[in-house]
Amino acid sequence: MPHASRQLLTSGLRSVLAIALLAGIAHAAIDDDAREAFEAAQNHIDQRDLRSAKVELLNATAAEPEWIEAQLKLAEVSLELFDPETAREHIDKAIKLGAPETAYSHLLGHALWLSGETGKAETALTQKTVARANMPYAFRILGRVYMDQGDTIAAGQAFDSGLKLAPKDDRLWTEVARLRYVVSDLGGATAALERALALNPANVRALELRGRVVRDQFGLAAALPWFERGLQIDPNDVPSLEEYGTTLGELGRYREMLVQARKILTLDTKNAKAFYMQAILAARAGNYALARRIMGKVGGRFAELPGPQMLVAVSEYELGNFNTAIEILTRLVSAQPHNIELRTLLARALHRSGDQSAAWDAIAPVANREDADHYSIVLAGRILEALGERDAAAFRLDRAAYPSITTPLALAETQALGAAAAEAAREPKNARKVLPYVRLLLSAGQFGQARQAISPLVAGNDGVVEAQLIAGDVELAAGNRVGAIAAYEKARKVALNDAVLGRLVAAYRGAGNANAASNVIAEYLVYNPSSLPGQRLAAFDLIDRKLWDQALPILYRMRARTGFNDSVLNANIARTLTALGEHDEAVREARLAYRIDPANVMTTYAYGRAVMLQGDDAKRARDLLRKASKLAPDDKDIARDYRAAQKL
Known part of the structure; x- marks a missing residue:
């Protein structure tokens, strides 16, 4: 002591x-x-x-x-x-x-x-x-x-x-839960909160924290009842109103979020989180100047947190103030070097500002990974084009043409192996100290040592999701897919968040168990219906299973939120419409995708196939499919359709 x-x-x-x-x-x-x-x-x-x-x-x-x-x-x-x-x-x-x-x-x-x-x-x-x-x-x-x-x-x-x-002090048990939450022990936090609420069901702080833990475990919608229960006990509890409002906003229920923000401001006229909610709503509506003005009212320690800082950076970017956005994002990336979203935003701002070398330095750690998302790969391709690296750019744009479900992994550690080992040895049951060391061992291919390092953390720590995930990553890297799935399933029992979802879906698909992957996606979407990663996985899954009529509404909802500038999303809408026999609509969607990215093999193929099946312009179909065939000479589907078009 x-x-x-x-x-x-x-x-x-x-x-x-x-x-x-x-x-x-x-x-x-x-x-x-x-x-x-x-x-x-x-x-x-x-x-x-x-x-x-x-x-x-x-x-x-x-x-x-x-x-x-x-x-x-x-x-x-x-x-x-x-x-x-x-x-x-x-x-x-x-x-x-x-x-x-x-x-x-x-x-x-x-x-x-x-x-x-x-x-x-x-x-x-x-x-x-x-x-x-x-x-x-x-x-x-x-x-x-x-x-x-x-x-x-x-x-x-x-x-x-x-x-x-x-x-039997329920407030102390609540703080024990908070400590466990901070060190990523979601299972332990849940157990302590259950103890606190058993001692005092009206403990508003425990109910608010329970909502936050459930939000991390199972999603946004699952958390709402806990916040609502606390607000029934104390309708004017500001922290509960703050968490309730932000959760509603993340679910896309912006009007309800605004109601909570206004109520908070009647109770606390200078509440930073309430202003932040209003700024989020302004940004969502595309009024970035208003968002920036509102964020000017946000002060104190909250203003320095990553979320508010990122909103300011995005607002400055959208208003064309790239240097200001770059300054904020550079500071955030320095503090969170493993945050993929921040790195991508920084690369995008640097790309728009004309500093292509710095943009490449920012995006390379993300885009060069096996699990890189479509947007980061395309952005990397555009940056390489601007640098004059045509072949490297073409390789990445081709890779982005056919998005696939892969296991999401953490960015490589920059810490020295010896220093990381010392930190892990001092606190072998602290996930934040052990995980960087294990990631370094994984990147070095030292799977045996990685297993040894993770063992004390995993033992008796089933509630630490990150521990189970890294244990699964170790087994997957060592070629033990069955062991990886078992570890990921342990994590799923505690939490089904984005990290668990991506790993389980990729692992089950890699093992040839598409039904299990589909079930995980469906379970995730029950509590996270507005999640873009979840919707994207669900749409790709339905397309792979040729359930076109179920995939189409999801694709349309995604585009309503993200806009019309995603060429691959538009191409997938065109593919789905083609499969459903809606050829005129398919041609319109494919044409839009092709205009955005005419060098992309997927957009070219989707457009050519849609025109061919519509039957109104045989020459256009042949030209497009010929181009697609040159872009991907080994693709059997493209070759088949090109041969069919030549007979028209």
Whole structure:
């Protein structure tokens, strides 16, 4: 146990006399209006109406400004409302009135932590005297302080110390769940939240966190009931409203998201997340100037998070301010070098700005991978064209012509192997420390050592999805597809997110089990109906199974969201219409795809085949299929249709 936690444990031994002192400081006769307001506040607290309680406590302290108990109760309620400024004001008043340390030290630590002063918060919680009754509270906040400092081991020890004193403290169990969530142990987080909610079904913080965990586990739609349940208990709980609103937005339910954003702003006029939701809605509507103006209202630590920063970068890009977008994205990529989406956005901005060499440096780690997505491959091809590398560009554009389902893998690690090994050895059960080391071993082909490194993390850690995924990746790289599927299925039991979905679908398809792959996709879409990766996989799966009438609506929905500039998506719509016998519509869609990318073998072939089957322009069909045949001379389907066109 850290010295700070041991100090906190012993500090309660001197608290009995101080508590008696506090009782003696209280006025013998409290103003009747103040006492009535205080009692009303307590009733509001019992009903989880903290805002009304705060108003009543402000009335009580105004009527009886020297009442220490009312000052400290107001501070406590303010902290529950995430208002450290008001809390600190009334803690200071209580101190001036003579309140002993035991009465306020836990509250002071909480206020300092909420204000971002983690060092001072740690001092307040460990160096000041804490009443024994307040020690579970103090340990709960101390654990959060350590989490913010990045010391997850000390955080866990603080929470454990609190639970030894109060094993049925549902707030402490909620924080244990939060810690497990932070270290990617979704299964462990779920178990701790179940314990918290069994102790107190009305624990709004546990319900909000449960919604976040479920969102990561099973998708957006699955999370909504948890947020809604919390809001039934406390309709004005801002964190729950924030998570509920952002989840609605990610589901494409933007009007409902806007309702939540407006409600948040009535409760907190400067709420950064509410402004962020409004900016997202403006960007979705194509009004990037408005999105940028709204983001100008977003301040504090939230404004520096990757999501808000990326929205600003995208807005600047769409407004033609490429250098500003590049500056933001470069900073984000430096902080998150393995984030594929950020790298792709940076490469796109650099490409548009004319800095093709830097654009290639940004996109190469993504586009050169076996699991590279269609867009990044096409972007890489365009960048190489701009660099004058025609052959290399043609190779990538040809590769992008026929998208396939592949196992999504993490970007290569840049950390040195020795340093990564040392980090993993220090914390062998911490996924964030072990996974970089395992990825380095995988890239070096050291499968045996990779298995050995992953073993302590996987053992007894079925709830850590990333551990099961990397275990599957190791087995897949070693040629053990059965073992890989078993590991991926363990991950699926805990969470079915994008990473699990892609791996399982690719693994099952590679094993020739198309039905299992289809079932995974269908299960994923139940809770993530608006997911573009899920829709794309579902559409390709249905096309492969020749279920054209089921694939077409999905393809149309995807295009409604992404626009008409995806040549491969348009070509697939044309292919599907052709298979359904809708030849005139197929020709229109194929023509659109071909205009966007006339050098692409897929668009050329889809257009030529559609024209041939329409039967109105035999020469055009022959010309297009001849071109497709030259682009892909070994493709048997193209050769067959070209021969048929020559007979027209």
